[in-house]
Amino acid sequence: MPTFKNAKIFLGTNATSFASAMNITDGVVTHTGETAEVSDPDAIDLHGKTVLPGIIDTHTHPKYIADALHGVACTPPKVNSIADMKAALKKSPAYGQGPAVWIEGWGFDESKLAEHRSPTVDDLDEVSTTQPIFIYRSDCHSSVGNSKALTLAGIDANTPNPVGGTIGHFSDGRPNGYMKEVAATQLLIQAKSEQSYLADVDNMANSSTHYLKNGIVGIGELMGRFRPYDSLRLYQDAMVDGFKPKTAIYYVFNELMPGQVIEPTSQDQLRIAGIKVFMDGSISGETAYNKAPYPNGSQGVLLTDAGQLKQAVWYAVDHHLQLAVHAMGDAAIQLVIDVTADLTPWLTDRPSIRIEHASLLSDQMLKEINRARMNYALVTQPIFFFAEDESYRAYLSDAQFKTAYRVKSMLNSTAPMALSSDAPCTPWDEPDSPFVNIYAAVTRTAANGDVVNANEAITVPEAVLAYTNIGAQVGGFTHNGQLRRGYAGDFTVLDQDIFSIPAEKIKDVHVEQTWLAGEKVYQK
Structure with a gap:
């Protein structure tokens, strides 16, 4: 006592x-x-000393973090070019460990590389052709692999694009190693995970200290999967081996098999909490679905249409699950509101629908959220504009930029606003530091010194509450x-x-x- x-x-x-x-x-x-x-x-x-309630990171990707902790950070300030990346990969502890050992990296953003392009299969083959190599882009939606990784995933010039993703090709038709969006990236991830379940358990268990040293006691796993193995099993085995943070799992809805049933569980330490839907991609990747086009003329990608979103809603209602919806672009967020605002909430202990990222919110959209019958939560990450300011400035119009990460307006809305990291999905070497995220929310200052919508700053206590009390409410961590x-x-x-x-x-x-x-x- x-x-x-x-x-x-x-x-x-x-x-x-x-x-x-x-x-x-x-x-x-x-x-x-x-x-x-x-x-x-x-x-x-x-x-x-100052004491805080244990921090709740209600939107993160622990499996990816577990991989990243033994992988190579392909981010500034140490990696600023593809040449730097190749040198860093050759210093990986996995390098030279044999053909069954994957060399992994994370965090590259082509706009921050000197070559202003993504690495290709040929670049990575200069590191190794005998060991598979897998590198996540900063948004954790897209990735790149070397020829060995592509072979293990069964990808060649004739492999069709998966629904919602694109396999990159050179002009001669050969795969260039770039896997655009989650569906394509999963082809490499599944090949990697099929070879290394026990290694994945060890990596997950070993990542426990990483969370504890950031004060994080509860996490939302927003990329739960059943293939190549069940994420619930991964966490169960990792907890036997010492993984300590309380965990809520959200399974990716469009990866469920026909007729597959997910039921919520209520254990305090590890539970199934909901399902996850991807509406669009990322702003830095020019794939977030926006009302106004990017400089390249595209409006991004819509990964889930209104009909598919309704199917996910009915599934969540039928199985009493929370629905977490990834929506970064303003058109994607608007579609979520249009489809769900007048629906009756089905959960009473927490918001029925979480709008993840909510990166671009207009005054009108906030009014619609306030008037809605639905009980929403807004789960957002100021660390994105902190680390990716250059991309946001380059890809968004001035009007769009003024709607970015409006945490003060979110806080003043009827929807509870939680801060989270989405780690490791941003090009920063401490992607899930709650204190970098709080700094961004309070100062509205990016890593490059740019001030981003200063009128949307919140106070330190407000930001801490968004990482503790509100984060726990939104994620269903009822005892935290x-x-x-x-x-x-x-x-x-x-x-x-x-x-x-x-x-x-x-x-x-x-x-x-x-x-x-x-x-x-x-x-x-």
């Missing part, structure tokens, strides 16, 4: 409530109050998000007081300790 004293404990109940002492019994908070009340001689002295009686004794101790330091230092905050159920599980 640990007691903690001499701390600055943000309770997570509202923007202004703090305590300085806390009791945890049997893993649950039993009292919060002031240090003067503490008589326990064995109370743990936190020496004035607050530090008050009856809630889980999951919290994190910071190395700086995020509430008082200058705003420009927020991104440099780090976690000193993370506690789960009143037990210390991470110490810096």
